[in-house]
Amino acid sequence: MKYEIMSLINRALPLFFALVFFALALPGVAADPWLTELYDRLHDSPVQRAFREKAPMPFGVVFLPWAGITEPEIRAQFRTMKRLGFHNLKQVQGSPEWPDARLMEIALEEDIIPFWYGKAGEEPVTPQLLARLGISPGSPQYEAKLWAHQKEVLRRQIPAVAASQNILHGEFPGFRHTPDPFLPKEDVALFQQWLRRNYKSADHLAQAWNEYEIGIDPKPFRTWEDADRAVADLASQANSLRGxxxxxxxxxxxxRFKAETHAAEIRAGSERFHQxxxxVPTRTGGEMGLFLPFAWRATQMEALADTQTNTGSFYPSIHFAWHFGEVNYEVTRPIYMQASFANDLFKGGWSATWESTGGPQQLTGAKGWDAREQASTPGFSVNEGTMTQLLLSYLAAGFKGAGLWTWNSREAGWEGGEYALLNRQREPSPRAIRAGQIAQAADRYRQELWKAHKEPLVGVLLNWDNDAMWAAVSLRGRDHFRDYPMQARVGVSRALIDANIPFEYVTVTDLEKGLGPRxxxxxxxxxxSLSDHVLGLLTAFATQGGRVVADSPAGDYDEHGKVLKTGAGSxxxxLFGTELRDLQYSNNIPRTLHGQKLNGFISDLHVTSAKIQSAFQTGEPAVTENRIGKGSSVLLAWDASxxxxxxxxxxxxxxxxxxxLGTLESPYAxxxxxxxxxxxxxxxxxxLLNDGPARSVRLNSKAMRYKAAVDVVTGKNVLLGGPIALEANSGRWLRFAK
Known part of the structure; x- marks a missing residue:
């Protein structure tokens, strides 16, 4: 009886604490239904507040000096950049004739900030600074004197930017991060220490590692010395069916150990540099496409983003040939998905794509991680329409700025003739002109964009532990399982985008901090993989009026890879008012739904308190809905995403x-x-993003009322409720005044 009581208490605790989190968030919901104040606090720091005050919006380009270029030619290039609307460099790459530092000095002399972060590196304008300079706002010499001072501030940062290229200095001796799920022998000692910090006893670890279940180990370890031997053995096991x-x-x-330690390395290096x-802002994120299986690669992007809270910016690198193979080279919608993924992991912090595509590419880029990518051409056209889709998607996702690789192309070797805003004659192409126009528009509205937020109807849950479980299954299972959670996120994101449903990626950490009612x-x-803790957070969300929706194969395992208890009382x-009796698959026994054949996981469901909303042609439940508190939960018995x-x-x-959505609908259409x-x-x-022929569309803002509308890039007025002309394979940015 005592054990049963304690078991009931332990099962109830996650829900109790989750209800406390949500109760704390609720008082401000009516006045601030999207919890924007909480959103902005999630990565708040003096540095992030300073960014919001400065409101930087840098659109920088990468300048590559070619052999034989002269100083007058370099200056002419910088003046062309400025004329088109680019006021900073993303970076330079020095040549045997032109060192980095000299190129940056010339850029500053031409009033081009030579750093990716643009005006974010300027000294804050305070009354004390103005008194020191002997100027006041509105005075005839204000702008000139202030800029002259800031140029010197920026000039002194040239050595710092060079130093930032090597920000890590071995914070954890013996640690060697490898982007895979294996334990290098060099990491054994640190992993043993990590386990002692994360588990209260060796027996607790043995329970978590399922040592008492059949077929795992002959004898569960009892002491930390036993556990140490098991860890050492892990590092020597072969990557095989029996290994x-x-x-x-x-x-x-x-x-998790590798991901956390790697993030701790980056945090320590960033904060040392900041001191x-x-x-000078730091940045991390970098040269990893956002459709990679991060958990399998022992990388936790949310943790990497958090490392920049006190020092800088989180960013992805987004190149078609490098980073779109995982989505079969599709462009328009995946741009926004990648940008939103990065922005939403750093809620309240400064994010942007500090390296993005500048021009067409077909011959270079990563070979990819599977045979299909290695045997296909990563070919892309990049014109002014493509550039519009890139930059508008970045801004729509919440990015504040971009870095474009490159201004001009390499003249030889890898990437020769590709990726550039200029054409091969080093003339501004239509895509360069369009990018500059968008950069100027973003700069004009930078203060407003820094105050802007998404207002999502749907939160798509990012649960790193779930991705890690898929990664673990893929080791002895099929390799493609490591990509499965990413592909499901792309699927649900596609459905939301095509239905004009505003959405945002939300993490378990966000829910723990009370963001659920957003x-x-x-x-x-x-x-x-679902833990009782996550189920508790979701139950609290539903109880307070939210709607939780999961699809197959939800609930197969718990967070330790043990078969999840899904019977009555679990x-x-x-949460779902439904028992998961088995996992099946629509293959040898096909299932159809409303005449549509399905080809994937099928959850064998038995309803308890839920109602069956739809059934497969076999009579099995396809959709169940449960009323819980003020809200509801839905189980889709096929792999809908x-x-x-x-x-x-x-x-x-x-x-x-x-x-x-049930009865919910989007606020616009x-x-x-x-x-x-x-x-x-x-x-x-x-x-508005158009991935087809030129067309005219209408935007229905439903209950939202506006005074006027304008095309932000061209400055031309737009008739409210009237037709909106869209270029082929391009986009348009409209501002509707309230």
């Missing part, structure tokens, strides 16, 4: 959206093309 990866929890721990150069719906794509059943990873399955997309919206106090910014 590494037979038990999932220890693989997850190896991945030495307090005006969303009407939280969607769990491919949640193969946390899973209490993964099924629409590739474009074209509009019927299944519509089925997913219909069951996800333009079903012909994807539309994204940012809300600022004075105006809403709409970004």
């Amino acid at each position: 590494y990866g037979g038990e999932y929890s220890r693989v997850r721990d190896v991945l 030495q150069f307090p005006l 969303y009407k719906v939280i969607c769990l794509p491919a949640a193969i 946390a899973f059943e209490r 993964f099924a629409v990873f590739r474009p074209g399955n509009l019927a299944l997309q519509a089925e997913l959206i219909r069951n996800m 333009c079903l012909e093309v994807p539309v994204y919206r940012l809300a600022a106090p004075e105006a809403d910014h709409y970004f």
Whole structure:
């Protein structure tokens, strides 16, 4: 009886604490329904507040000196940049004739800030600074004297920027991060220490590593010395069917240890650099496409973003040939998905793509991680329309700036003739002109954009532990399982984008900090692993009026890779009002839904308190809905998100959206093309993306009323409620004044 009581208490605790988190967030919901104040506090720091005060919006380019270039030619290039609207460099790459430092000095002399962060590196303008300079706002010499001072401030940063290229200095001797799920022998001692910090006893670790279950180990370890021997053995196991990866929890721990230690390295290096150069922002994120299986690569992007809270900016590198192979070289929608993924991991912090594509590419880029990519050409056209889609998607996702690789192309070797804004005659191409126009528009509205936020209807849950479980399964299972959660996220994101549903990626950490009520719906794509803690957070969200939606194979495992308890009385059943009896697959026994054949995971469901909303042709439940507190929960018994990873399955997309939203609807509609919206106090910014022929569309703002509308890039007025002309394969940015 005592054990049963304690078991009940332990099961109830996650829900209790989750209700406390949500209760703390609720008082401000009515006045601030999207919890923007909490959102801005999630990565708050003096540095991030300084960024918001300065409101930098740098659109920089990479300048590559060619052999034989003269100083007058260099200056002419910088003047052309400035004329087109580029006021900073993303970076320079020195040549045998022109060192980096000299190129940066010339740029400053031409009033081009030679750093990716633009005006963010300037000294804050305070009354004390103005008194020291002997100027006041509005005086005839104010701008000139202030800029002359800031140029000297920036000039002194040239050595610092060079030093930032080598920011890590071995914070953890013996640690060697490798982007994979294996434990290098060099990491054994540090991993042993990590386990002692994260588990209260060796027996606790043995329980978590499922040592008492059949087929794991002959004898569970009892002491830390036993555990140390098991860890040493892990590092020597072969990557084979009988080797590494037979038990999932220890693989997850190896991945988490490597990811956390790598992030700690970056944090320590960034903060040490910041102490030495307090005006120079740091950055991390970098040369990793955002469709990679991060958990499998022992990388936690949310943790990397958090390392920049006190020092700088989080960013991805976004290049078509490098980073779009995982989505079959699709462009328009995946741009926004990648940008939102990065922005939403650093809520309240400064994010941007500090390296983005400048021009066409076909011959270079990564060979990819599978045979299909290695045997295909990563070919892309980049014209002014493509550039519009890139930059508008970045802004719509919440980015404040961009770095464009490159201004001019390399003249020989790898990437020769590719990636550049200029054409091969080093003349401004239409894409360069368009990029400059967008950069100027973003600079004009930079203060407003820094105050703008998404107003999401749906939160798509990012749960790193779930991705890590897929990674663990892929070791002895199929390699493609490591990519499965990413592909499911792409699928649900596609369905939301095509239905004009505003959404945001939300993490477990965000929910723990009370952000749940920001969303009407939280969607769990491919949640193969669910802990009682996460289920408690979701139950609290639903109880307070939210809607939780999960698809197959949700709830297969717990966070330790043990078969999740999904029967009557379990946390899973209490949330969904449904028992998961088995996982099946639509293959030898096909399932159809409303005449649509399915090809993937099938959850064998038995309802308790839930109601069956739809059934497969076999009579098995396809959709169940449970009323819980003020809200609801929905289980989709097929792999609804993964099924629409590739474009074209509009019927299944519509089925997913219909069951996800229930009676909810988007606050705006333009079903012909994807539309994204940012809300600022004075105006809403709409970004319309057209991936087809030129067309005319109408934007229905429904209950939202506006005074006037303008094309932000051209400055031309737009008739409210009237037709909106869109170029082929391009986009348009409209500002609607409130």
